[in-house]
Amino acid sequence: MMDSVSYKLKFAILGALIVPCFGRLALHGTGSETDFYRYFVPLFIGGLTGYLIGLMRDIWVATNEDLKMTNKVLQKEINQHIQTEQSLRENEKQKKAILDASIDSIRLVDNEMRIIWANKIIEKQLGKDRKKIIGNYCYGAYTGRNEPCPNCPTEKSRKSGKIEFSILCEENVKGIEGKTYWSDYTVPIKNESGKIENFIQVSRNITDLKNAEKALANARKQWETTFDAMSDWVCVINKDHEITQSNKACEALINLSPDQVVGKHCYEIVHSMDVPILGCPLEKAIKTNRLESMEFKTGDNRWLQVTVDPIKIGTNNDRFVHIVRDITEAKERENEI
Known part of the structure; x- marks a missing residue:
């Protein structure tokens, strides 16, 4: 503010000194020179001219500063816009690369x-x-x-x-x-x-x-066909003596279908007991982690051989193959000898 006043005052004084000189020169030869025109009018015109010049300078300086400030703001916005566009282009490239890699x-x-x-x-x-x-x-x-x-x-x-x-x-x-x-x-x-x-x-x-599923289904069907074709009763049991899978040989051996034995305990079906028998081969196989077997005579004078073999998958052996075979004829031949 003080700078603005100072510039206006300087231009006003300068105008008051310079303009009267030109004014007197201009009026000197006219013959109409008076005290008023000789001193006051040139002084007034010179001061006013100087003030206007100072005012115009202030306007120009202020306008120039506003333009500089506006230019800075615009440049900042342009830079931000460019950065945003670059960021969007990079994001689009990344998304396109991800989708194209799928x-x-x-x-x-x-x-x-x-x-x-x-x-x-x-x-x-x-x-x-x-x-x-x-x-x-x-x-x-x-x-x-x-x-x-x-x-x-x-x-x-x-x-x-x-x-x-x-x-x-x-x-x-x-x-x-x-x-x-x-x-x-x-x-x-x-x-x-x-x-x-x-x-x-x-x-x-x-x-x-899909082809792998079909191949697996075919392999399973072949396995089940082979499984059911065995004359021995073969089933899969867990550590709790529960039968989880059975072939069809149980129908001939114990007169029960696979659906009737699955979910039952082996000692219920084979020994008609509520708890495992003494010397149970499953209990032994759980401890030894190897094949265990036993032979026993049933109430209807048949000899059965029970074999239990762990299904070894990694370190977690919680399923076993349980095979029951009728060995009555073999035992009778032994006795005959």
């Missing part, structure tokens, strides 16, 4: 199931550049169909408005020979009013898993 096929489709965006694995699956796939219907791109796939989760999601899941079996997926199985999820994307605008589709090729 083993799942991830697609964004519109309400008519036209592909808007897809991650990189679709190129490997279909043998095409992504850019050539964008705009195609998902069912057309994958199978060449003119309509949605049977059991399509996107169709179900369109109706329910919820996330839907389906297992699809296909025999004509482009770029893949033979029958394939797909685990498909669809997530609806809604606007603020709740209307579905897009869908996210996530597909995983689970053909290997």
Whole structure:
């Protein structure tokens, strides 16, 4: 404030000294020179001129400072905007890299199931550049169909408005020979009013898993067939003497079906007792962690041999194979000898 007043005063004094000099020179030869015009008017005009010059300087300085301040603010905002854009671009790159690294096929489709965006694995699956796939219907791109796939989760999601899941079996997926199985999820994307605008589709090729399940089921069936074909009664029991699995030989040996013995205790079925017998081979096998056996004569004069063998899986042996064999004929032959 003091600087502003000082500059105005300096310009006013300077104007009061300089302008009268020019004023007197201008009026000297006119013949109309008076005391008023000779002193007061030039002095007034000079002071006013100096004041106006000082005022204009103050305005220019103030305007220049405002411009500098505005420029700093604008530059700061521009820098922040640039940093934000760079950060967003980096985030987009990271998200794209994560999606492209996924083993799942991830697609964004519109309400008519036209592909808007897809991650990189679709190129490997279909043998095409992504850019050539964008705009195609998902069912057309994958199978060449003119309509949605049977059991399509996107169709179900369109109706329910919820996330839907389906297992699809296909025999004509482009770029893949033979029958394939797909685990498909669809997530609806809604606007603020709740209307579905897009869908996210996530597909995983689970053909290997399905084939492994089939192979396992076949192996289990073969094992059960072999298991049931044995003439000895074979069952699996736990440490509590509870039967968890049984083959069909129990029907001939003890006149009970597998369903009737599962869940029962072996000493109930074999010995008709409420507690384990003395010298129980299971109790021994639990302690020794090896095969144990015993022979005994039943009330109906049959000789049975019971063998218990631990099922060794790691260090936790809590299941055992329990085999009951009718050795009556062998015992009778021994006695004959």
